[in-house]
Amino acid sequence: MTETDAHTAETPSRHSAPNAVEQYIAFWNTAAPDEQKRLAAIAFAQDVSYHAPVGIMRGADELIGFRNQFAQHSPGYVFQSRSEPQAHHGRVRLEWELIVADASFAAGTDMLELDEHGRIAAITGFLDRAPEGFEHADH
Numbered sequence: 001m002t003e004t005d006a007h008t009a010e011t012p013s014r015h016s017a018p019n020a021v022e023q024y025i026a027f028w029n030t031a032a033p034d035e036q037k038r039l040a041a042i043a044f045a046q047d048v049s050y051h052a053p054v055g056i057m058r059g060a061d062e063l064i065g066f067r068n069q070f071a072q073h074s075p076g077y078v079f080q081s082r083s084e085p086q087a088h089h090g091r092v093r094l095e096w097e098l099i100v101a102d103a104s105f106a107a108g109t110d111m112l113e114l115d116e117h118g119r120i121a122a123i124t125g126f127l128d129r130a131p132e133g134f135e136h137a138d139h
Contacts, residue, residue, distance in 0.1 A: 020043065021112070023042055025080065025096075031071060037060075037064070043120055045120065045121040048119075048122065053130075074100045078099040079096060080099065081094060093109060095108075096109070107128045108127045109125070109126045110125045111123070
């Protein structure tokens with residue numbers, strides 16, 4: 001097997017990216033605890049990591065806690081894609097927007113790294129437009 005063949009064998013299929021993005025968006029938008037756990041189990045690798053200006057989290061339980069903490073402060077928010085996600089070699093770039101009270105609250109870009117099963121193993125988040133009053137230095 002060539003080096004290219006070996007690398008390709010470990011890379012998720014190109015069909016994994018749309019599924020991963022769909023599950024990721026659904027995860028951030030669901031409030032039901034059972035559904036959060038179900039989506040986390042299929043969307044995230046067991047040791048998923050999340051690196052963003054607000055902090056570093058590891059594991060689905062920490063992501064669920066973070067999602068629920070945000071929802072307490074901004075009930076009814078919507079997390080949505082701003083454009084068609086771009087994917088290659090097990091990586092996905094997702095440009096997103098948070099809508100709170102029918103208005104744009106924040107926008108950002110998440111880089112998703114998929115494992116060999118097409119689940120999200122790592123997330124690196126960037127704020128393209130931070131919420132009013134948010135200071136990177138504070139986080």
